[in-house]
Amino acid sequence: xxxxxxxxxxxxxxxxxxxxxxxxxxxxxxxxxxxxxxxxxxxxxxxxxxxxxxxxxxxxxxxxxxxxxxxxxxxxxxxxxxxxxxxxxxxxxxxxxxxxxxxxxxxxxxxxxxxxxxxxxxxxxxxxxxxxxxxxxxxxxxxxxxxxxxxxxxxxxxxxxxxxxxxxxxxxxxxxxxxxxxxxxxxxxxxxxxxxxxxxxxxxxxxxxxxxxxxxxxxxxxxxxxxxxxxxxxxxxxxxxxxxxxxxxxxxx
Numbered sequence: 001x002x003x004x005x006x007x008x009x010x011x012x013x014x015x016x017x018x019x020x021x022x023x024x025x026x027x028x029x030x031x032x033x034x035x036x037x038x039x040x041x042x043x044x045x046x047x048x049x050x051x052x053x054x055x056x057x058x059x060x061x062x063x064x065x066x067x068x069x070x071x072x073x074x075x076x077x078x079x080x081x082x083x084x085x086x087x088x089x090x091x092x093x094x095x096x097x098x099x100x101x102x103x104x105x106x107x108x109x110x111x112x113x114x115x116x117x118x119x120x121x122x123x124x125x126x127x128x129x130x131x132x133x134x135x136x137x138x139x140x141x142x143x144x145x146x147x148x149x150x151x152x153x154x155x156x157x158x159x160x161x162x163x164x165x166x167x168x169x170x171x172x173x174x175x176x177x178x179x180x181x182x183x184x185x186x187x188x189x190x191x192x193x194x195x196x197x198x199x200x201x202x203x204x205x206x207x208x209x210x211x212x213x214x215x216x217x218x219x220x221x222x223x224x225x226x227x228x229x230x231x232x233x234x235x236x237x238x239x240x241x242x243x244x245x246x247x248x249x250x251x252x253x
Contacts, residue, residue, distance in 0.1 A: 001068045001203060005211040006177070009060035012216050016182070017044045020056035045218045049229075057182040057219065062212055065177045066204065070101035072170040073200045076192075082184045087176040090165040094131070094157065098124060099173035104199065119169070126167045134160035185212065186223055193249070194225040195239035209249075224249030 009015060018032050021044065025032060036044075048056065078085055100120050106112045138156035147155065180188065185208070191197065192205035213220050222229045227242040228249045239245075 001200075001207070002066065003204060003207040003211065004065045005208075005215065006063050006065045008062040008212075008215055012060035012182070013041050013045055013219050015060050016048070016056050016219060017041045019059045020044065020048055020053060023056075042218045046221075049222055054183050054186070057186070058184075059181070060216075060219075061179050061181045062185060062215075063177065063179040064208060064211075065175075067175045068099075068101070068173060069176070069204065070170060070200060071172050071174050072101075072198070073204060074174055074176055075170070076198065076201050077176070077178070077204075080180070080184060080188050083178055083180045085176060085178045088174050090168065090172075091162045092158070094161045095124075095127070095165075095168070095172075098127070098168060100169070100171040101173055101200065102171070116171075120171065123167055123169055127164050130164035130167065131157075131160045134163055182216070182219060185220075189220075189223045190226045193223075194227075194234075195241060195245065196234060196237065222250070 014033070014036055017036055017040070018029060021032050021036075022029060048054075074087060102113070102116060106116050135153070135156045138159045139152045142152035142155050143149065189205055189209055192201050193209065194202070197205070209220065209223055213223075225245055226233050228246050232238045232242045
């Protein structure tokens, strides 16, 4: 897995502070911004967190580039709907040799690993066979419609890989760029840093949190699973490690 924070709102914490202060101030934005020192920004963001006033943090956003993750992960990721996503297409990208993600427990189990590797090899084989077969069929259809031989083959390949991709597994490696505002990120961390989250997306969430803490340390000071800033919401399904998790995610504060 590779996770990069490729861009974010400049002076994000100052922007959040100005937006929040404007709600309670008689003065204009210019005067508010001029009076915001680093110390005042830190103090005001702490107050926002204690008040639960979250709308001002929607004004700042963070864009991540992620590679080396499975489509299992991205199927979960896109459920966080207040965000923008751009993912590598299997319709337009022909995967001559697809990469795949192997769950850690499968790697540890030699029998399971052998079964898994066999399935991946077969999926690639079936994909290649389907592409070859479908290309022939589509090429003939396009030729019959009056397209040139070259154009028919170009169109046929695109249609063939569009259909053949149905045999690819959820383990298939993918790449994605996505943007979330800070409020969405907070909610993402609450759900996906949780011990009950699936291992792969939890690893992604933890890495993302480390990255945003570097550029916006005050804003994400108390970010993490729900148990970091309040009681565990999981009821009888709790992992029972709330104190341990809180100590871990607040270790740098």
